[in-house]
Amino acid sequence: MINWPRVKQLWDEVGSDEFEAILRIFLREVQGVILRLQQETERGQIEQNLHFLKGSASSLGFDQVSKLCQDGERRAAAGNEMDAHIAEIVAAFYASKTEFDTKRKRHLR
Template identity: 60%
Template sequence: MIHWPRVNQLRDEVGADEFDEVVQIFMDEVQEVISKLREDTSRTEIEQNLHFLKGSALSLGFDRFSKLCQDGERKAAAGEGSDVNLAEIYSEFDQSRSVFEAGLADNLK
């Protein structure tokens, strides 16, 4: 669910002092885009929003969430945006966030 080596790599890249801020920005931006997805009932911007979520998730090691976003992005690009299971994506983010927050102290080097 969480790729801890990537989390450690990011922490090393930005420094321990900046890491918490990066995590907070990630969480805020993901919540904002999820809100956009919920409001976009016609799914006109689903591909772009899922693309953003995929990239953000990859940068912070949210592997499963990223893969679900990638699958959804591909469906949307193929004209199958209505087939994307957004509820599963939302649920995976919530679960991944919980695992991330609970494991942060134990998994950072």
């Protein structure tokens, strides 16, 4: 779910204070994207939101979410039904967030 080496790399690059600021921004922005994804019906907007979420999730090591978003971008571009896939992305984000919250102190020393 979480790419801990990527998380540790970012932590080492920016330091703990900056990392915490990046994390807060990420979590706030993801909440907004999730709300938009759950309400949006226009395929182009869905693709844009998934693209943003894919990149943000990848940057912070939320690999499963990033991969699901990449698949979602392809599905949206193909005109496929998105409700179930968006629900899967949302569930993966919250599961990843839980793992991140419970294991991050162990990985970020």
